[in-house]
Amino acid sequence: MAALITAPRLMSIGGGALTELPALLGRFAVSRPLIVTDPFIAKSGILDRAIGMLDKAGIAWAVFSDTVPDPTTDVIETGTARLREGDYDSLIAIGGGSPIDTAKGMSVLYANGGRISDYKVPNDIPKSGPPIIAIPTTAGTGSEVTRFTVITDTATDEKMLIAGLACCPTAAIVDYELTLTMPLRLTADTGIDSLTHAIEAYVSRRANPYADGMAKSAMGLIARNIRTACAEPTNHAAREAMMLGATSAGMAFSNSSVALVHGMSRPIGAFFHVPHGLSNAMLLPEITAFSAPAALDRYADCARAMGIAEEGEGSQAAVARLLDELRGLNEQLKVPTPRDYGIPKDRYEELLPIMASQALASGSPANNPREPSADEIIELYRRVYG
Numbered sequence: 001m002a003a004l005i006t007a008p009r010l011m012s013i014g015g016g017a018l019t020e021l022p023a024l025l026g027r028f029a030v031s032r033p034l035i036v037t038d039p040f041i042a043k044s045g046i047l048d049r050a051i052g053m054l055d056k057a058g059i060a061w062a063v064f065s066d067t068v069p070d071p072t073t074d075v076i077e078t079g080t081a082r083l084r085e086g087d088y089d090s091l092i093a094i095g096g097g098s099p100i101d102t103a104k105g106m107s108v109l110y111a112n113g114g115r116i117s118d119y120k121v122p123n124d125i126p127k128s129g130p131p132i133i134a135i136p137t138t139a140g141t142g143s144e145v146t147r148f149t150v151i152t153d154t155a156t157d158e159k160m161l162i163a164g165l166a167c168c169p170t171a172a173i174v175d176y177e178l179t180l181t182m183p184l185r186l187t188a189d190t191g192i193d194s195l196t197h198a199i200e201a202y203v204s205r206r207a208n209p210y211a212d213g214m215a216k217s218a219m220g221l222i223a224r225n226i227r228t229a230c231a232e233p234t235n236h237a238a239r240e241a242m243m244l245g246a247t248s249a250g251m252a253f254s255n256s257s258v259a260l261v262h263g264m265s266r267p268i269g270a271f272f273h274v275p276h277g278l279s280n281a282m283l284l285p286e287i288t289a290f291s292a293p294a295a296l297d298r299y300a301d302c303a304r305a306m307g308i309a310e311e312g313e314g315s316q317a318a319v320a321r322l323l324d325e326l327r328g329l330n331e332q333l334k335v336p337t338p339r340d341y342g343i344p345k346d347r348y349e350e351l352l353p354i355m356a357s358q359a360l361a362s363g364s365p366a367n368n369p370r371e372p373s374a375d376e377i378i379e380l381y382r383r384v385y386g
């Protein structure tokens with residue numbers, strides 16, 4: 001079966017790529033951008049650099065910086081109102097996955113009206129909105145190249161997955177130098193998020209040869225560099241590899257899918273405000289152990305791509321190495337269990353049925369090589385609690 005591949009029309013990738021911003025807007029003949037970012041980036045010097053370049057090129061801009069981590073329906077509505085007030089022809093999203101996903105949500109709501117929940121999977125997004133130029137500062141969600149946005153419904157706490165061509169940025173500027181300021185915890189969490197994207201894209205039932213190549217390349221880059229990027233934040237080679245790995249992993253899962261880890265991770269994030277990468281990391285080893293028997297050779301390929309198993313080594317042995325590696329990585333990067341994170345056991349237990357039903361409703365578990373029942377998901381949540 002043919003795979004349908006989506007990607008931004010243009011990408012500028014490499015150290016210093018941010019300086020391409022004015023020229024890139026010119027290529028798409030847009031000149032009145034609304035910049036979407038978060039309060040940290042607004043103060044960090046990164047936003048000032050970007051607007052300095054726009055000023056020099058005579059491009060009029062405005063900033064919406066009231067985004068929040070894990071964007072909510074409220075923030076999307078406020079941002080869309082802002083977009084409607086002005087005469088903007090494009091969006092520039094600068095930041096981690098949260099500002100980029102916010103810009104996507106704003107573009108969708110601007111073009112289609114209604115409520116953002118009208119467009120959650122499996123619903124279609126009829127029209128594309130203003131073009132988005134995405135500039136990631138974490139490595140990362142890969143949102144700069146994906147056809148997804150994840151928005152939390154303020155009324156229900158559900159983390160909704162919204163998917164479609166309308167969510168794919170028109171262009172991406174992938175400049176690893178913007179990640180040099182990431183602290184250890186953020187580097188570790190966002191790095192494990194990217195590794196999870198690559199592994200899930202590769203073992204997904206929607207895997208295809210194009211996404212496979214991107215996924216294996218991403219796994220190799222991330223597994224070989226995540227420890228160095230955490231230990232030496234200004235190591236340029238490690239930061240560059242992590243950024244390239246994150247974007248490649250984004251290309252992989254956007255054109256394959258994520259699977260059970262992401263399906264189960266969103267409810268933990270939504271109910272207990274655990275950062276996205278961290279909730280993935282809490283789940284990744286156990287979910288891999290649960291899923292591997294259904295796709296032993298594919299998981300063994302992951303171990304080989306990560307450089308932790310020999311090419312000639314049998315699949316069973318390679319998968320055992322993969323599980324050791326994922327557990328070891330969590331230990332070294334000090335990933336807490338939900339219990340250690342401070343999630344109260346009684347509240348966790350009480351929410352398990354709704355968490356399982358939201359996980360299943362997102363559609364991601366159906367792409368897993370081993371498709372779990374609601375009871376199995378509850379059991380897995382219990383197993384990772386700690």
Ligand SMILES: NC(=O)c1ccc[n+]([C@@H]2O[C@H](COP(=O)([O-])OP(=O)(O)OC[C@H]3O[C@@H](n4cnc5c(N)ncnc54)[C@H](O)[C@@H]3O)[C@@H](O)[C@H]2O)c1
Pocket residue numbers: 038039040041068069070071095096097098099101137138140141142143146147148149150178179180181182183186190193276277
């Ligand atoms: N659309 C997609 O395809 C996709 C994929 C995966 C995750 N996501 C979503 O992305 C969001 C998570 O994004 P994220 O993990 O990039 O984090 P984030 O955007 O929420 O940012 C987390 C924190 O890191 C700070 N930060 C960002 N860049 C920094 C830098 N260079 N130096 C120091 N601090 C910096 C931010 O200001 C913020 O305080 C979640 O909502 C998740 O659901 C989306």
Ligand SMILES: [Fe+2]
Pocket residue numbers: 141193194197262276280
């Ligand atoms: Fe993710």
